[in-house]
Amino acid sequence: MIGFIKKDLAMIKSNFKLLGVLIVVYAIMGLMGKMDISFILPFMCVMIMISSFSYDNYNKWDAYSISLPNGRKSNVKSKYITTILMTFIVSVITIILSFIISYVNTKTINYEQILVTMFGTIFGTLLVLTVMYPIIYKFGVEKARIGIFLLVFGIVIIGSLLANYLDLSNVLKSFAFLEDYLIIILIIVAIIMVYGSYKISEKIFSKKEF
Amino acid sequence: MENVLEIKNLCKKYDNFELKNITFNLPKGMIMGFIGENGAGKTTTIKAILDIIKSYSGExxxxxxxxxxxxxxxxxxxxxxxxxxxxxxxxxxxxxxxTMKGIYKNWDSKMFNDYLKEFSLLPNKQIKTFSKGMRKKLEIATALSHHPKLLILDEPTSGLDPVARAEVIDIFQSFIEKDDCSILLSSHITTDLEHIADYIIFINNGEIVLSKTTNELLDKYGIVKCTEKEFKTINKNDYVKYKKTKYEYEVLVENKKDFKAKYNISVIDKITLDDLMVLMIKGEE
Structure with missing residues (x-):
């Protein structure tokens, strides 16, 4: 399994420069008091990982990986672990940078706002992963891209319809008591989502033929 | 003799193709050549062995x-x-x-690097910069560098020039001599198999049509070249297949010696695996 993670990291190392540049841009923009682009960074990790599926697909790595010891299980597990690892590392860097930027700009650190923004971003990132990866394992990366587009489109349509016909402020108010536990709830939901998604992907890949 | 690979009644059905009751054994220390035209079922069989395809029956x-x-x-x-x-x-x-260091317990980085040097492959160059032949050599180096006991090779010499092919064939030969290792080798380049394979399995249309030792095949089988008049004197039971060419009949016989003794036809050529494949696939009964 370690080997599979090493292979995924080796594949995405060419994107490390891009991530580095984004982190620097984020730091500069933050210090100048311009736009906050911290939310883009963890999201980039998943996008980079999704592009790694394209390389795998092009050279039929998935089929080859099955000929390796424990290939069917390790292939899926390594993708999830590498993505989570990357997202986690980039998020930690972003949080630390956000603290520094906040302190330099305002001489105080707005812990709560930074953490809520970052946890929201990580949650969104993991939501994409949760939906995309099983679709990629089932239908391939190209169809999965269309799938995510339809999903986002669907959420926007349903969201705007709900906003038109329901008084969302009342709905939100009824969940206000959860606000204090928001981060813990997000973490628990994220863990359940990712684990469920992993299990689905594992099952799909365990039956997949090439 | 101990078998490293045993396949019994392997069947797999697709919409337009079927693998039918594939049965063969690969004894330890031997090289088995797996031949057949494109789409005959060689790669499907190899994929079943490696569990790359799943929904098949058989053992x-x-x-x-x-x-x-x-x-x-x-x-x-x-x-x-x-x-x-x-x-x-x-x-x-x-x-x-x-990567392989984290996958195989016995991965031998030194052996891998030695193969890279032998094949003149640069360790820091991306695979996409390699020619087709170089990629094949890299695949072979990767397959050999964890001291496997069995090699399963699907078209390992395709894309290699004759010199590189000879080099690779030598490596395969020394591989089986070392530790009683075995090889299942599918190839279109049948001349390679004539040199190194101990057994030949010939698959056609999803079925094994021939399974013999290479020596038996090349020594016993022959191609009779004769006129139409001579061909008409041959009993149907005495040949396997025949093909009518512009000037003569080419007749595949299972036993050159017996045929010579029975018929007064002098031109009986030695067979090559290519001839055998063409006559078995395109010949008439």
Whole structure:
């Protein structure tokens, strides 16, 4: 399994420069008091990982990986672990940078706002992963891209319809008591989502033929 | 004799193709050549052995173990070269070595680097910069560098020039001589198999049509070349297939000696695996 993670990291190392540049841009923009682009960074990790599926697909790595010891299980597990690892590392860097930027700009650190923004971003990132990866394992990366587009489109349509016909402020108010536990709830939901998604992907890949 | 690979009644059905009751054994220390035209079922059989395809019936045992239940243990001792399936091409040979170190217990980085030197492959160059032949050599180096006991090779010499092919064939030969290792080798380049294979399995249309030792095939089988008049004197039971060419009849016979003794036809050529394949596939009965 370690080997599979090493292979995924080796594949995405060419994107490390891009991530580095984004982190620097984020730091500069933050210090100048311009736009906050911290939310883009963890999201980039998943996008980079999704592009790694394209390389795998092009050279039929998935089929080859099955000929390796424990290939069917390790292939899926390594993708999830590498993505989570990357997202986690980039998020930690972003949080630390956000603290520094906040302190330099305002001489105080707005812990709560930074953490809520970052946890929201990580949650969104993991939501994409949760939906995309099983679709990629089932239908391939190209169809999965269309799938995510339809999903986002669907959420926007349903969201705007709900906003038109329901008084969302009342709905939100009824969940206000959860606000204090928001981060813990997000973490628990994220863990359940990712684990469920992993299990689905594992099952799909365990039956997949090439 | 101990078998490293045993396949019994392997069947797999697709919409337009069917693998029918494939049964053969590969004894330890032997090289088995797997021949047949494109789409005959060679790669499908290899994929079933490696569990790359799943929904098939029949039994496959490798080192005496079930290929699906004992998948992990078995694959530690198998080296593979698969047709058009490999690592993503943005990786380098060094990345492959690092990856394999975390996959195989017996990965031998020194052996891998020695093969890279022998094949003149640069360890830090991305695979996408390699020619087709260089990629094949890298795949072979990767398959050999964890001291496997069984090599499963699907078209390992395709894309290689004659010099490189000879080099690779030598490596395969020394591989089986070392530790009683075995090879299942599918190839279109049948001259390679004539040199190194101990057994030949010939698959056509999803069925095994011939399974013999290479010596038996090349020594006993022959091609009778005769006129139409001579051909008409041959009993149907005395030949396998025949083909009418512009000037003569080419008749595949199973036993050159017996045929010579029975018929007064003097031109009986030695057979090559290419001739055998063409006559078995295109010939008439």
């Amino acid at each position: 496959i045992k490798i080192f005496g173990l079930d290929n699906r239940k004992d998948d992990k243990d078995i694959k530690e001792d198998i080296g593979v070269v698969l047709d058009d399936m490999f690592f993503p091409e943005i990786l380098t040979p060094n990345d492959i070595s690092n």
